[in-house]
Amino acid sequence: MAATAAGTAYAIDVITIQRLFYKQTIHPGIGIIFLITSQILGYGMAGIMRRFLVWPAAMIWPANLVNCALFRTLHNDKDNEDDNERSHWRTSRLKFFFLAFLFHFLWYWFPGYIFPVLSAFSWICMIKPDNILLSQLTGIYGLGIGSIELDWNAWVAFLRSPIIVPFWAQVNIFVGFVVLAWIIAPAAYYSNLWNSKVLPIVSVRVFNEDGHFYNISAVLNSHLRLNETAYKLYGELRMTPMFAFSYGISFAAITAVIIHTILYQGKTIIKQFRSSLKDNTGDIHAKLMSHYKEAPKWWYTVLFVVAFILAAIVCHFGELMPWYYLFLAVAIAFFFLLPTGIVQAVTNQAIGLNVITEFTIGVARPGDPLANVTFKTYGYITQYQALLLVSDLKLGHYMKIPPRAMFITQLTGTIIAGIINFLTANYLMNTIPNICTQENLHWTCPNANTFFSASIIWGAIGPIKMFGKGATYSYLLYGFLIGGVLPILGWILMKTFPKIEWLKYIHFPIMLSATAMMPPAPPGNYPSWLLVGFIFNFILARYARSWWKRYAYVFSRDPTVELPTDEPRQLSPDK
Template sequence: MLISRFRYDCFFRDAPMVVSGLVIQLLSYPIGKFMARVIPTTDYSIFGKKLTLNPGPFNVKEHVLITIMANCGAGTAYAVDIIVIQRVFYKQDFGFFANLLLILTTQLVGYGMAGILRRYLVYPAAMIWPSNLATVALFNTLHRREELAPGQWTRQKFFAACAIGSFLYYWIPAYIFPAITALTLLCYIQPSNVVLSQLTGSQGLGMGVLSLDWNTITAFLGSPLITPWWAQVNIMLGFILFAWIMVPTAYYLDIWNAKTYPILSSKLFTTEGYYYDTLSILTPAKTLDEPMYKAYGPLRITTFFAISYGIGFAGLTAILTHTFLYHRKQIWAQWKEARGASQDVHYKLMQAYREVPEWWYLILFCITVTLSIITCEVWDYGLPWWCVLLAVGISALFSLPIGLIQAVTNQQPGLNILTEFIIGYILPGRPIANVTFKTYGYISMSHAMSFLGDLKLGQYMKIPPRTMFMTQLIGTFIAGFVNLITANWLLSTRPNICTPEGGHFTCLSANVFYSASVIWGVIAPERMFGSTSIYHPLMYFFLAGLFIPVPFFLVSRRYPGTILDQIHIPVLLTSTGMMPPARPFQYANWLVIGFCFQYCVKRYYNNWYQRFNYVLSAALDSGVAVSAQYLPLN
């Protein structure tokens, strides 16, 4: 509850805080040890069964279950963005119960899908889920004793030293000297040079910007100490191609009148470069007012924002082609073998426990889909029942290929653009219907990935599956309530929240979400990307993405063992999907650190890497997150 509440305080701020289950994983250890010592071991008889509040020493499996429950509540419910833009930008509020149903259903639909996909994305040994490696390393650090050579540090000692250092250091960028969050070194050469500022500024393309803030670097991509080096190479290629080649080329060639607008922004503009007043083109029912729109003029976005959509289009179709070319045999084999034939040693050891039958997940899936339809029909979200089914169908279709990517690369391609695009054509001029469809279509998949990652963690740590099932459900329900209560409290008590006048509470995520609701919902794709729009060429990126993986696949099969085997087109194209709100300098610094550890340290100091790399990642994350609890939020 506490981590979920704090996460939402940070969610509304201009510098999002990464608060993961590592914080609870760290803090719960001494608390669990203390409670095991002081709670009486007295047995109680309830309905003929003996129970005790203290069954014995605090063990690693109890610790894992606490962390799993924290993981279910550590993130922010995407549906809260709908609630925020309704209240702040569209001046709507459907009430607490409707909002709660929206949050819970969008999260739990994905849980039902996760259970069906276990045989493909959890049981096989190849599905490693890299994000779990730091978590497992921390569990081992806290619960296992090591055999050491004289003078050698234990993992516990190393973790403690790094976590304390991270805790103390974070006060400098967060409170004492925020300038080191983004040192624009090259801008100092000629501060008045506009082009230099656009290319090398932290608010521009971030070339040469140095960040000394771990939270800023990891805010959107997670820890660079976890993502495999081959995946980071693909992210680097995609980032350089997009942010440092395509965007400046298009901007300085003045494509789409690019110079009328900032080089980097997620804001919406008129053709003259002024901010777009969305409310002036809406009816009281929050749908598009055609005469007012024609009088006000078309909407424009920055070149950066436009190209990011094009890259996203290509990434979506590339996922389908890549999955067919590279994984069709694996998927078919898993389908035939089903669960019992998995060769993963962790899965074989899990046979000692009773598995959760698939029909449990199917029932949960059917119930949550039904509640989703009821929510959208009873309250005026503008989304008919068949659109809810379509959204869930899209999510189900893409969950397997995206899961195959995330389980080995630690990167998750999003479905936000695809879902916005489809519903924008089906129901143009309806922004709330658009974002609701997007949430059911995208976040159902995203939560399925989160649940699958936790199931893999449970497999690594040998947690009984049925206990995992209940832990995840309870954690999700608690987090849903806390998310909504915290969001309502902040929206009611913070003046000018989510606006430029809101101080630190500018809501970067909600502002991007709102801009997308206007582009795809109010204006709709036909006006934004249709044949009469200046942005129409971006539609050809769909076709390009469909074919780009093919030559790489053919060449890698003709010449195996070359560097082309490491090219992963979906990761290359979708890895920049966090920009905006992420900024290029965050990607650049993330990649530099990744190169240092995942390439240099792993190659030249492999013993240290195997022993301490994931422990260091967990320590840095934990130190920052705990330090943030003591920093003033204003």
């Protein structure tokens, strides 16, 4: 229940931008129901997927193995100690857990309250703070060259724990980061591509052709629909090079994941999918779980039907979008649910539907930003929440938790968290002046600002005007083609030169998807995150292997116990 309620509901960003940026106040009842239905609609679909994604042994869900290992360590630490390890490292895992807990708790006060500059700073920028070029290149919110972060919250805000990510994956992320942030973005900016020098070098905000913030109110009518005449008079929308290229990379990541999965895991997925259709009893976990009563299918069916009806009512009476578009949003989520679920269960590669849903509704209903973000929420998050419940059901499968208890606690936690999410968001918006604006540097809301910018790009303006033929950013659509070609090239190289070991570690989906998080992820996040990963997963893993095996995951999981982190469990950045 706690894990389900830990993250911020995706729909909060819709409510936030509607109130703060579009100046519309949503009715509390509409807002709460919208938030809850967007979170539980996918739970209804999860029931159908249990036979394919939970019960078969072939569906591993690797991310759950880390949690299982931690739980077993904490609960069986003394009973299962290896004698050789105990003689070499005398501190038990449980004792180390509490020592790490104390360390993280005490350290958090320094970047959090006592000395906030430790959270993120650029020592190079401090040499000459009034130098714009130096700020652009080295600032934490610039390109991050030489920037340093000493705050765990900052490290895991976008990329999650650097200790858990394998070193080969971190190398891929490092290559993608350097190519985009330190080569492509500055080259585009300083060559004045798209007249970008009138804009900041990195920002999630959108601008007009003169470099001022884009006044979306100037091109929308009273119903928040695009006024074509006003749009032509006011001018086109502009993005910073980093923001624009992140969209192109997002396009590439979609096709790269599909092609990479077909080439590298295609045969394995087909084999495991076939076994999942008939192998439901051979797994020892399935045999042990057979002693518990399964949550009946009608529970999931009733939940789905009720959530869908309430969602349709909210869309209609809340004037979020025409209710019949909900059928299309749910259809997209359901269509991709099984293939993306198999990929995630086998390879731990998550495929998000945010770009596809934005693009679809942007073409079908251009000029309507609220309909765009609402459709995206129901399409993307329905699939995401379904896989989230499936993953947690698999965790219960491993840990022998009764399925009915899992279903009830997950649903209860989601509903309680949804209400608290809404009340908390409204409290913050009511009490904090200029929240999520440039005037308040402490409450910048990068996700909400990115969400708002996406609503303008995909909703108000629409993908045809932004990326269609003859548009300023039309060439970014080649990202789809590039993303499809790159894994093929990597696969050909691996097959042509099988003796070159490192070729098999080239992983373009990871390289692209992690890089596409900039923005809202500040480029300054990446160097420190990569440094921590290098220390733990290369130096310690290679030269202190027994210590790393014994304590690394415990140290990584420890900060999430006492710190108020919001580790958003999203499959991909909101683009």
